[in-house]
């Protein structure tokens with residue numbers, strides 16, 4: 133652990149670890165190099181994880197733009213899903229109230245499976261969760277069908293470590309469409325495979341629940357993302373099969389996908405950069421609303437180890453509210469939080485001078 137890391141336990145939240153940056157920057161540890169590299173500034177207290185921190189030493193080699201190799205199966209399936217979802221919108225007025233409520237609940241739970249689960253817990257290790265919560269999150273994550281947690285976290289760590297290079301799976305330098313959904317419709321750039329394959333994933337390999345989901349992912353996603361949400365409204369309260377399929381399944385799934393993808397596209401292209409103007413990710417309130425709190429993206433890339441993924445806690449951030457509720461129940465603990473002093477120092481040092489989020 134770097135020498136400049138100071139750790140203190142906050143008095144107000146007994147299971148929150150507050151991370152405090154040194155008053156004079158990163159000079160205590162390695163001096164010059166860290167001082168010149170604002171991305172390593174701030175501190176990190178996760179012994180189990182280091183490979184989600186930005187590595188500015190990796191840059192693209194000069195050369196022609198990468199050739200696109202289309203994956204037609206994904207293109208066709210994604211097109212059919214979105215056609216089904218668009219048709220689902222026209223069916224909403226004819227749905228029973230229970231169906232709309234069920235689809236909304238399914239959206240919130242599956243979104244939490246991504247934000248509180250794959251993202252803040254498993255990709256970044258920003259807090260710890262006891263078995264009942266991890267069970268809930270792995271089920272919720274399977275409902276969301278965005279690849280299994282192991283693959284999601286590997287792509288996401290590469291996105292943070294090699295941001296805006298060809299080794300970033302959804303490199304936003306390749307445009308809105310590519311970073312939104314295009315990256316799922318073409319073969320991965322060789323740099324993604326090469327650099328992603330070398331990331332330290334030992335923490336997830338050692339987690340039985342994550343490996344269990346990976347092993348049984350196909351039947352799991354078919355059941356949780358497609359079969360169950362279609363059968364429940366149809367069987368339990370007599371919704372028509374078509375409404376169930378197109379609204380509760382296709383529309384709900386497409387909404388969760390697009391809300392998540394907006395974090396990779398819109399929140400890397402539109403918004404302020406109050407914490408670090410040298411990185412592309414931005415603060416985007418609209419994205420936060422759709423992605424239950426994940427739109428404070430300039431902050432998140434500046435401090436990927438903060439469990440709130442935002443300078444604030446419950447401000448347009450349902451995921452933080454959820455994790456705090458779980459902490460109150462004793463199911464979440466050791467929530468990592470960056471200190472106000474470290475945030476203010478970072479704003480002064482690398483911010484773009486714009487207003488803060490919210």
Ligand SMILES: [Zn+2]
Pocket residue numbers: 291395396400413429433
């Ligand atoms: Zn990002």
Ligand SMILES: [Zn+2]
Pocket residue numbers: 251255256288292432436
């Ligand atoms: Zn992240």
